[in-house]
Amino acid sequence: MKYQILLVAALLLTACNRDKAPEAGAEGLNAAATVVSDAANPVVDNPNVVSENELPNPNAPVMKFAEAEFDFGDIKPDSKVRHTFTFVNTGKSPLLIEDATASCGCTTPSWTKEPVAPGASGKMEVQFDSRGKQGIISKQVAVRANTQPGITTILIKGNVLDAATKTTNPL
Known part of the structure; x- marks a missing residue:
């Protein structure tokens, strides 16, 4: 001891x-x-952060989502729901998504794997599995790409109904 x-x-x-x-x-x-x-x-x-006295790359790709947040509303228990987020590359060079990670294992992103040319659009599909969940949910997906800043965040939310009553869970 x-x-x-x-x-x-x-x-x-x-x-x-x-x-x-x-x-x-x-x-x-x-x-x-x-x-x-x-x-x-x-x-x-930090080589991953643009400093205050360093100008951003004017030719970098820019990921512009049509919507940064989606509300599923009421979600049935033990079900899977999906939403497809669309984005446009408003920058001057091809955009390449390196990775997308969700804040929870119940949320799965899948995305356009090919480079997205300037002016072209791409997709980010987000699936949420409500199995074992109940009540209000809010899940983030961090999209890492060759943009400035390097990470863009999108959000899904909803209300998983109570399995026993199939109604909302009072807080």
Whole structure:
């Protein structure tokens, strides 16, 4: 027990050491980021974020959804519902969706896999499975593409009816 307490204390003390300078060639999630430090205010340069003094790429693709949110209304229990979001590339170069991830395993996105030319449209279908769900739902889908910003979020919502009464669940 005594050794366990000493081990936990040692881990906490080393984990909280914020004065340690980053090592050259650091591995891990932040390996691409570089640290520019001024003693009082360290700044992390994230290559995925456009900085304030850097102009956005005027030739980048732009994903413009016809609607960013869809309400299914009442959803029957143990059913699957779908909605297709459409978007237009209003930018000046081809748009390519890299990935789309939902905030819950009950929500599944599928999308246009081919590059979407400037002025052309694409689709993002979102399916929601109400099995095991009840009441008000709100699920986000983060669409990662070669746009600026790199992530666009769309939303589905609805009300899954109570399986026993087939009516809305009072809050």
